[in-house]
Amino acid sequence: MSQISLQVPEVHCDHCKTSIEGAVSKVPGVEKVDVTIADATVTIDHDDTASIASIKQAIEEQGYAVFG
Secondary structure (H helix, E strand, O other): OEEEEEEOOOOOOHHHHHHHHHHHHOOOOEEEEEEEOOOOEEEEEEOOOOOHHHHHHHHHOOOOOOEO
8 A cells, every 4th residue: 555645736625625535536546535625735545556647637637736
């Protein structure tokens, strides 16, 4: 199990949190997603089958820019 944290500066409300968590949780290999509004971060626990590119794509498809 690996963990990554990504900066998503546009996260500012519960809708953002729900949208991102829902999308990222559907990426194969993702075990846990936690969006922290105060820090504008997304922390993801995943196994080796989840690529960082697919995780970033899931966030970007929700309309958010990703850094990290």
